[in-house]
Amino acid sequence: MRELLVLIRREWLEHRVMFTFPPAILLALVIVAILAATVMGRHIAVQVDVREDSGPPIPMQQRSSPPSQHYLVAYAPDAGMRPTTLTWPAATANYSPPAAQAVATPVVTDDGASAMLNLVTMPFYFLFLIVAGYACVNMLHDERKDRSILFWKSMPVDDYRVVASKFLFVAWVAPLATLACAVVARLVTSLLLSVLGEGSFVDYTFSLPELLNWLGQLLLGYLFLGLWVSPLYAWTMLAGAVMKKSPMALATVIPLVLIYVEWLATGTNGIASFLKEHLLPATLPSLHSTWSSQLGLVSGMQLWGGVLIALGLLWLTVLARQRFIEA
Amino acid sequence: MTTNAASIIHASQLSKRYGSVAALDGFDLVVEPGHIVGLIGPNGSGKTTALKAILGLTRLDGGSLRVNGLQPWRQRAALMRDVAYIPDTGILPRWMKVRDLLNFVEGVHAGFSRDKAERMLARTDIQRDRPVGVLSKGMQVQLHLALILAIQARLLVLDEPTLGLDILYREQFYDTLLNDYFEDGRSILVTTHEVREIEHVLTDVVLIARGKARLTSSMDGLREDFVKLTTTTPAAAPDGWLTKRQTLAGTEYLYRNAERAALAPVGSVSTPNLAELFVAIMEKPDA
Numbered sequence: 001m002r003e004l005l006v007l008i009r010r011e012w013l014e015h016r017v018m019f020t021f022p023p024a025i026l027l028a029l030v031i032v033a034i035l036a037a038t039v040m041g042r043h044i045a046v047q048v049d050v051r052e053d054s055g056p057p058i059p060m061q062q063r064s065s066p067p068s069q070h071y072l073v074a075y076a077p078d079a080g081m082r083p084t085t086l087t088w089p090a091a092t093a094n095y096s097p098p099a100a101q102a103v104a105t106p107v108v109t110d111d112g113a114s115a116m117l118n119l120v121t122m123p124f125y126f127l128f129l130i131v132a133g134y135a136c137v138n139m140l141h142d143e144r145k146d147r148s149i150l151f152w153k154s155m156p157v158d159d160y161r162v163v164a165s166k167f168l169f170v171a172w173v174a175p176l177a178t179l180a181c182a183v184v185a186r187l188v189t190s191l192l193l194s195v196l197g198e199g200s201f202v203d204y205t206f207s208l209p210e211l212l213n214w215l216g217q218l219l220l221g222y223l224f225l226g227l228w229v230s231p232l233y234a235w236t237m238l239a240g241a242v243m244k245k246s247p248m249a250l251a252t253v254i255p256l257v258l259i260y261v262e263w264l265a266t267g268t269n270g271i272a273s274f275l276k277e278h279l280l281p282a283t284l285p286s287l288h289s290t291w292s293s294q295l296g297l298v299s300g301m302q303l304w305g306g307v308l309i310a311l312g313l314l315w316l317t318v319l320a321r322q323r324f325i326e327a
Numbered sequence: 328m329t330t331n332a333a334s335i336i337h338a339s340q341l342s343k344r345y346g347s348v349a350a351l352d353g354f355d356l357v358v359e360p361g362h363i364v365g366l367i368g369p370n371g372s373g374k375t376t377a378l379k380a381i382l383g384l385t386r387l388d389g390g391s392l393r394v395n396g397l398q399p400w401r402q403r404a405a406l407m408r409d410v411a412y413i414p415d416t417g418i419l420p421r422w423m424k425v426r427d428l429l430n431f432v433e434g435v436h437a438g439f440s441r442d443k444a445e446r447m448l449a450r451t452d453i454q455r456d457r458p459v460g461v462l463s464k465g466m467q468v469q470l471h472l473a474l475i476l477a478i479q480a481r482l483l484v485l486d487e488p489t490l491g492l493d494i495l496y497r498e499q500f501y502d503t504l505l506n507d508y509f510e511d512g513r514s515i516l517v518t519t520h521e522v523r524e525i526e527h528v529l530t531d532v533v534l535i536a537r538g539k540a541r542l543t544s545s546m547d548g549l550r551e552d553f554v555k556l557t558t559t560t561p562a563a564a565p566d567g568w569l570t571k572r573q574t575l576a577g578t579e580y581l582y583r584n585a586e587r588a589a590l591a592p593v594g595s596v597s598t599p600n601l602a603e604l605f606v607a608i609m610e611k612p613d614a
Contacts, residue, residue, distance in 0.1 A: 006434030013427055014420070148420040153384060154412040154475075155435050158404035325384055 003157065007165030012173060015135055019128075019174045023181035026127055030120060030185045034192050118214075118285060120189045124182035125281040129229065131178075132170050134248075136233050139166050140321060141240035141247045149325055159321045163237070163314055170233055171226025179222055183215070214285060217294060221284035224298040228283045230310035231274075238313050241320035278306055334359055334393075335482050335514045336381060341390035342538075343376050350376040352538035354390070360481070363515040363528055367605055368535035374518040377535070378486050381516070382412055395481060408438060411480035413471055415490040421460030425453055425470060432474055444477035447507065465496040472500065476508045483508060485517040489524070497521070501528055526601040534608045542608050550598050554587055556580040558594025565589065570607040581607045 140163075143149040152162065190211075226233075239251035259272045283297055297303060336358035343351040351373045358364050368374050379385040381394055383403030392399060397406045419428065425448075433441050448455075451469045459467060468488070475483065483504075489497040505528060509515065519525055532549065534542040544552065558564055559577040568580040581599055582590065590596045599607070 003435050006431060009434075010423075010427075010431055013424075014422055143420075146421060147418045150384075150412070150414050150418040151420065151471075153382075153403070154407060155432065156404050156407040156437075157435050161404075323386070325379075 004161060004165055004168070007157065007161060008169050008173060011139070011166055011169035015139070015169070015174065018131055018135055020177045022127055022131055023124055023178040026123060027181040027185050030123070031188050031192075034120075034189050117186050117190055118289075120185050121182040121284075122286070124178050124185065125284050128175055128178040129232075129279070129281060132174060132229070133232060133236050133251075135174070136166075136170055136236035137240045137247045137251055139170075139240060140237055140317065141243065144244075144325060149321075153325075159318045163318045163321060166237065167230075167233060167314060168226075171230065172222075175222060175225060179218065183218070186214070187211075217285040217289060217291065220291075220294055220298070221281070221289075224283040224303065225281060227307050227310075228297075228303055229278060229281070231278050231306045231313065234310040234313035234317065238317045238320060241317045241324060244324075274306075277302060335395055336516065337391075337393045338377070338381070339391045341377065341380060341392060342388045343373075343380065343385065344388055349538050351380070351387070351390075354535065354538055355540050355543070356533060357543075358482070358514050358516055358531075360512045360514055362530045363509065363517070364531040364533060365522075365525055365529040365601075366516060366518045366533050366535060367522055367601070368518075369609060372535045373538040374535055375486060376538075378484055378516070378518060382406075382410065382484060408436075409481045410484065411475040411478045411482070412484045412486075413475055413488045414486040415488065417464070417467065419459045419467055419471055422458060424456055424458050425462075426455040428459065428470070428474070429455070432478075436478060438479040439474075440477045440479070444473045447473035447476060447503075465492055468492060468496060468500060472503055476503070481513055483513070483515045485515065485519075487519055488517070489519065489521065497524060501525065504528075522602045522605055523600070529601075532601065534605060536609055542604075549601070549604060552583055553599050553604055554582050554585050554590060555597045555599040555603065556582065556590045556594050557597070560593065563593045565593070570610055 143152060235255075236247075236251045239247040239254075243250045255271070255275060259269070259275075262268060262271050283294060283303075285294070334357050336356055338354065338356040341351045341354040341356075342349065354373060354377055356364075356366070356377065366374050366377065376385060380387050380392060381399060383394075383399030383401075383406055386400050394406055395409050399406050423431070429441065429444060432439050432444075448470070451466065451473075453462060453466050453470055459470065462470065489500050492500065501524065504515070517525060517529075526546075529546050531545050532542070533540050556564060556568075557574070557577050557579050561571075561578040564578070564580050565582075565585070567585065568582050570581045572579050577594065581603065587596050
């Protein structure tokens with residue numbers, strides 16, 4: 001166990017910049033954007049077409065704020081809905097309706113402010129997956145490229161442990177910095193909007209229970225994120241362990257070829273659907289996620305089927321690391 | 328060299344092919360405890376493949392190989408508890424700080440003595456908080472040597488360890504090796520092109536060409552078996568020489584299993600150095 005921890009720490013030392021700087025920069029950008037939007041923004045008039053799932057358009061009322069602010073309160077009194085606030089960067093006075101609509105629909109059907117706050121955290125999740133994919137491709141390729149694999153292999157550590165430590169790192173250690181930034185972004189956003197918005201959020205006041213609920217969902221999502229995305233991690237690690245050059249090309253091209261072959265042969269898109277699902281951080285709290293939807297996801301066959309595929313790919317990665325030393 | 332059950336390395340009829348090229352073709356090697364064995368051969372002779380096989384870094388196509396009683400390919404991790412390895416320079420992770428590297432080795436290697444490594448590093452200018460990549464090549468070798476020599480290993484494998492180093496570091500390298508590592512029961516297997524600089528430290532030598540061991544002998548045995556005759560009257564030189572070459576001092580003949588007393592009247596008789604033997608054997612591999 002101690003050896004595994006040492007190996008995971010070694011991964012952290014090698015990749016800490018990669019997994020901390022980008023989310024930190026994104027966090028700074030989010031804070032600056034929210035600050036700019038709340039402090040310097042102006043009222044923007046937007047026509048929001050809010051509909052129920054299958055019903056007719058709901059009568060809308062719009063209430064604009066003082067010019068120094070930039071939010072819109074939309075509510076549908078006839079449908080018995082609470083007033084809900086929509087916000088967006090106020091740099092432009094003519095906000096495009098499609099984006100506003102995308103925000104508006106769930107805002108009215110769910111708790112609007114929470115949904116909006118969830119939106120703030122989404123870029124962090126996607127940023128992490130991009131960085132993690134890149135790291136996975138390179139972590140076994142770089143050690144061959146710079147020949148440091150000869151040093152690592154001169155230590156009494158078998159390839160199973162090395163590959164396991166890399167997977168464990170990217171699945172459960174690497175996301176921590178990003179998720180911490182996401183938490184800070186959400187907190188700062190809610191506080192900024194509450195305080196600087198001068199009560200603009202009529203239906204949102206800072207709520208500790210709500211925050212704790214979201215943190216709980218985030219924790220659950222974090223625990224299962226590594227398993228959910230494990231096929232992606234394992235595949236990219238295998239590509240890095242096998243390819244002498246351009247492992248990213250292999251990691252990208254082969255799935256595309258498989259998707260095409262499946263489509264030609266059977267007319268189905270099972271591989272494409274699988275990849276699409278597992279390339280998304282689906283276990284993390286999103287716009288609509290609830291405890292039950294998250295629990296349904298983490299207990300479903302899609303997650304555990306993906307884990308089985310990942311285990312197979314990781315086993316191949318171990319074999320590749322045993323055999324391929326040069327790059 | 329003789330074989331016994333306590334051999335550190337026992338390799339018999341090893342074979343390994345890369346496509347149509349036979350890197351090893353019936354290669355034999357035995358390394359006994361307490362010996363320093365030089366594996367010497369030209370480029371492409373199979374030296375590095377043999378070392379990789381011994382370290383469990385490549386899978387053999389055939390033959391039998393035991394290192395410290397273990398099968399390297401199947402039991403590499405267990406093997407590396409008692410085997411240390413330094414290839415040519417520049418394999419330490421360049422992004423890692425010296426202190427982190429020490430912590431890492433201490434964390435994964437039960438036989439590593441942090442105190443010993445620190446003592447060795449204290450004799451150098453290497454700062455602990457610097458990344459390996461900013462150290463000079465010589466310093467990287469010093470660091471690697473400190474890490475490896477602080478490991479209680481029964482066998483140390485060196486693959487061109489001083490390649491690219493200047494003369495000062497090369498001298499220092501072998502001095503450190505002999506003073507701080509070599510003791511009874513510990514063995515060294517070394518490959519190098521710099522035959523002259525390791526000749527004085529070897530106890531045994533294996534000359535390898537085209538994947539086969541062409542000559543296996545102790546250094547004492549070499550001195551007894553081979554003799555060099557330098558003469559200005561070539562016509563008087565007895566037949567049976569291995570190689571002949573013209574020098575400023577006269578014509579040099581190299582003989583195997585020749586009576587020194589019989590050669591003495593013809594010219595100057597001396598013991599050939601390893602480089603001369605190496606060239607001779609490579610020119611006449613079946614001698």
